Amino acid sequence: MNTTMTPSKSETDVLVVGAGPVGLTMACELLRRGIGCRVIEKSDALSQTSKALGIQSRTLEVFENMGVIEQFLARGLKVLGANVHEGETFLFQTDARYLKAPYPYILSLPQSDTELLLLGLLHELGGEVEWSRELAGFGQERDRIVAFVGGDRADETEEIAAKWLVGCDGAHSRVRHTLGVPFEGSAYEEEFLLADVDLDWDRSRDRAHAWLHEDGILLCLPLPGGRRWRLVSDIAPAEGEEAPRASVELFQELMAERAKDAKTNISNPTWMSNFKISRRMVTGYRRGRVFLMGDAAHIHSPVGGQGMNTGIQDAYNLGWKLALVIKGKAPDELLDTYEEERLPVAREVLKGTNASTNLVVSRNPALRFVRDRTLSHVMGSGLVQETLLKRVSQLDVNYRKSSLSESYTSPQTLLPGRRQDGFRIKDWLNLRSEPKAGDRAPQGRCLRYPSREETSLFQEFEGANFTLLLFDGPARTEEGYANLTRVAQNIEELWGEDVKTYVVIAGDDKPENLDWDGPVLLDVERELHETYNATGAEALYLVRPDGYIGFRSQPIRGDRLLRYLGDLLSTASVRSGTSEAGERYAKSYADKTSTTR
Ligand SMILES: Cc1cc2nc3c(=O)[nH]c(=O)nc-3n(C[C@H](O)[C@H](O)[C@H](O)COP(=O)(O)OP(=O)(O)OC[C@H]3O[C@@H](n4cnc5c(N)ncnc54)[C@H](O)[C@@H]3O)c2cc1C
Structure with missing residues (x-):
């Protein structure tokens, strides 16, 4: 940001920082309640990567309430469960019919499509994203925030005075850093490989397919469209060595080794990536007139597909409360219930995803032995499946301990x-x-x-x-x-x-x-x-x-x-x-x- 230019000045009720799925949901929730807001995004366009694939049942209910469910269902693919194998042996399957809910499945849809649909809703509601606008920092006064925002050109610097600021700016959140809120946690040792590809097999496309193996997991998730699949594996590089880069050849090897399948042909990769994961969360969701949500507040393993879903529901929780306070219809203290209700949810999500990640990627032979022998028995129980699915679908999230209940x-x-x-x-x-x-x-x-x-x-x-x-x-x-x-x-x-x-x-x-x-x-x-x-x-x-x-x-x-x-x-x-x-x-x-x- 060029500080020699005099920045222009403007005002808004709410400044939303970041136009990922969480920032877009937040802005829509405010606009549909008649609250003016601005959304700034440092990228120059929507992200094209497919990242979060799984839209959980509770999030689909949220989209129904927001009036966009038909668009999501038209684009997405319904995934009814997962088939889990060890080599050529079938171990067990999870079955969404145990989920007694209006949307008894996970909807597979690339995150880029989710963002596109939410952006469409934002436009319908009269909002827009200001692309290539980056939050540089902000100061808090008693009754407002003054944010410093830079653009591509030096003359695009702006001072935005907002009553409230919502940090939806992802894992490396500038908002969180400016507030000095700790982001506590640690990183996993394993490295993960990912590829979005075509597979020429004829396995059912309404299920995910997974193989447990002593060297790690191989997970195949169906993507909407023809023969598209997402492949994910964990890999532990030999000591002192770097993990190999994700490639079609590497996944072909993993498929032969872990799924005992040397026939299926992998082709047409559109996104390949190596990534490491951490589990971290903030110690507070609100500091004065500033809120944190989504990846800015909590990050964790993608096992179970919880991250984006949890973030969208953060926004859904704060949206109506903030609208009422801005309209003068509710006292400011109502906003404290955002942290009271959502922070424990993130804590539980971190705990749950950590346990399932450790189970999936464990290198401990004893634990692996027990896991592979007992899981199929445990998962044979309808009650276990129902409990697990309720958890993963986020339908069991409740605010019973909230002061609002x-x-x-x-x-x-x-x-x-x-x-x-x-x-x-x-x-x-x-x-x-x-x-x-x-x-x-x-x-x-x-x-x-x-x-x-x-x-x-x-x-x-x-x-x-x-x-x-x-x-x-x-x-x-x-x-x-x-x-x-x-x-x-x-x-x-x-x-x-x-x-x-x-x-x-x-x-x-x-x-x-x-x-x-x-x-x-x-x-x-x-x-x-x-x-x-x-x-x-x-x-x-x-x-x-x-x-x-x-x-x-x-x-x-x-x-x-x-x-x-x-x-x-x-x-x-x-x-x-x-x-x-x-x-x-x-x-x-x-x-x-x-x-x-
Ligand atoms: C491989 C992979 C698979 C995943 N699978 C799933 C899944 O199946 N289900 C699931 O629920 N989650 C999944 N996740 C997690 C999910 O992608 C994230 O939780 C989600 O993107 C968080 O959304 P967000 O809006 O909080 O943050 P982001 O998507 O990171 O968006 C933040 C936005 O803020 C912008 N920004 C940052 N700093 C500034 C600034 N200073 N000024 C202006 N703009 C700024 C960024 O450019 C970005 O657009 C997966 C993640 C990965 C990597």
């Missing part, structure tokens, strides 16, 4: 016999396995009332901020519906702009005594009620904009919901009880509930 269950709700009308012991047992506050809100199908058009919860969550689901359960009483209607109407009146309220009916028609003109969903087969454990008693779920349950109560407790929303969403005046609306509502609710409960 709250639930209330009346002890009475747990007592069999409280509800005379249709209560079964099964319902009572089910209450123990209800989705908890902090869990991902499960998907389910239902009908819209009155059109009876088929829909799903995820479809209804789309574009919404918060979603309130009020399940009527078996309580088809006048009193029950009066309470439910009052909660729905009051939330609509106070928070209608940010919370979309649905009454979910266990049946095929809207009950006459439900005095609610807002959206109603018909749960004809009662599947949603089962999934949300509302078959035994009415239940309330508040789903956050990122699809996680923020608050739940059973039975429906409007006063507790109001307090929760007041803390989370309100301006300081509502929280301190000085808002007239808030006080009026709280009082009227207390009066009414005291007469009906």
Whole structure:
């Protein structure tokens, strides 16, 4: 950056540094909530390398919510599991059918395509990437960041004043260095080889194929398009020697040695690389007005395909929170929950990928022996497969310990016999396995009332901020519906702009005594009620904009919901009880509930 020129000055709400998959997701999440942001990227165009191939099930749900899932599914290849061998012997397979989810597979798509699709969405939302613009450094003031940005030409230097800065600038993050945040961890000894090639074999393209061998692994992952595959191997060079460079000839040798396959022809390499890997993560995700996410905050082994997925979900977590704070609808402290929720997730990802990498690349003959003999037995268990797949797909990520997760269950709700009308012991047992506050809100199908058009919860969550689901359960009483209607109407009146309220009916028609003109969903087969454990008693779920349950109560407790929303969403005046609306509502609710409960 040429410091002799006077830089131009400008302002923005949020400066996003880096246009990798994480920076692009972050910018889209802000723009679709009407928040202005600028995205600077030091490269002059999108990256052309295929790096991250595996888009996990949870990330596909995120893309559905962002409205781009069709484009991803049209380009990607569904991978339903992996076949694992030792030489010519088949050991076991992983099977995505154990994953009970809307997208029960990994979508194989080169990272360059993922970035292209996210860039397309960014353009649709009215945003753009400023290419060849590099962050040189920044300073933090009380109420803003001043960033120094350089361009190709000396006269392109600029001082950007931003309310917030998000560092999505990858493993060597300038943002992280400027903040002085430690990036703790270590490097693996092994070196990895990679090649994107054509293979002239006829193995199934909806599966990955792997061979375990005493010298290392050979992994073949299908890529979209014809006969395209990604080959990956680890290699331990002899002492004092350098690892050989990835080449078609080398992979041909590895295929013969490790897969005992001397026939398959490897050709047409489009990307070949040697790479070493590290596991590191930051000690904090937020410093004042600056956030870190994606590879800038955590890097680890690509085994299990977690890196890009974890980063995209970092952005998905912060996006709605930052938008609410910028709009003045939530207090600044909401932003602290970004680190509170996402840092432990990264810690778990590092732990998990480290364990699986050590297992895969271990040079310890005893460990290898045990691994090769026991894995096929262990993986024969459906429960093991389900647990493992839930972990890899990131569907088991939850924020149960977050300060944003709250639930209330009346002890009475747990007592069999409280509800005379249709209560079964099964319902009572089910209450123990209800989705908890902090869990991902499960998907389910239902009908819209009155059109009876088929829909799903995820479809209804789309574009919404918060979603309130009020399940009527078996309580088809006048009193029950009066309470439910009052909660729905009051939330609509106070928070209608940010919370979309649905009454979910266990049946095929809207009950006459439900005095609610807002959206109603018909749960004809009662599947949603089962999934949300509302078959035994009415239940309330508040789903956050990122699809996680923020608050739940059973039975429906409007006063507790109001307090929760007041803390989370309100301006300081509502929280301190000085808002007239808030006080009026709280009082009227207390009066009414005291007469009906
Ligand atoms: C071989 C390989 C295979 C992988 N496979 C998978 C997989 O299957 N699944 C998975 O989830 N992950 C995988 N990963 C990891 C994945 O590629 C990364 O986690 C992902 O790229 C991180 O995205 P990001 O946006 O955080 O960072 P990056 O993709 O690194 O993007 C950062 C951007 O910031 C820009 N930048 C840097 N500094 C500045 C600056 N000062 N000013 C402006 N711009 C700047 C960079 O040019 C870059 O474009 C793989 C990685 C590798 C290498």
